[in-house]
Amino acid sequence: MGDISKALERIGARDLTGAGMTQGTRPPFEPKPAQGAKPPAVGKSKSGGGKSSGGNNLVELSYATREYYDERSIFSSDGTISMRVRPIKAIVLTNGQRLEFKEPPP
Numbered sequence: 676m677g678d679i680s681k682a683l684e685r686i687g688a689r690d691l692t693g694a695g696m697t698q699g700t701r702p703p704f705e706p707k708p709a710q711g712a713k714p715p716a717v718g719k720s721k722s723g724g725g726k727s728s729g730g731n732n733l734v735e736l737s738y739a740t741r742e743y744y745d746e747r748s749i750f751s752s753d754g755t756i757s758m759r760v761r762p763i764k765a766i767v768l769t770n771g772q773r774l775e776f777k778e779p780p781p
Contacts, residue, residue, distance in 0.1 A: 732770055740767040744778050
């Protein structure tokens with residue numbers, strides 16, 4: 676046998692085929708004991724967050740009220756595909772609130 680086979684036998688390996696191939700032995704599998712369900716808990720926000728009014732306030736009044744930034748071209752990373760887009764600048768919600776978006780980088 677080679678030096679590796681002898682070293683493996685010394686640390687607990689057994690002969691698999693009789694041809695010098697060995698494999699180490701493993702301890703028997705022992706499953707972990709059951710832990711049961713996690714107890715219920717109440718989550719708390721770190722930021723203190725605001726109260727919800729209970730309704731869905733993010734409903735757009737009309738598609739026609741949208742404002743857009745100037746049209747621009749965007750390209751794929753290899754430059755083979757391009758498309759013209761008009762990024763949204765602002766929308767008006769049903770509750771009268773105006774939602775404005777930052778201008779995307781060129």
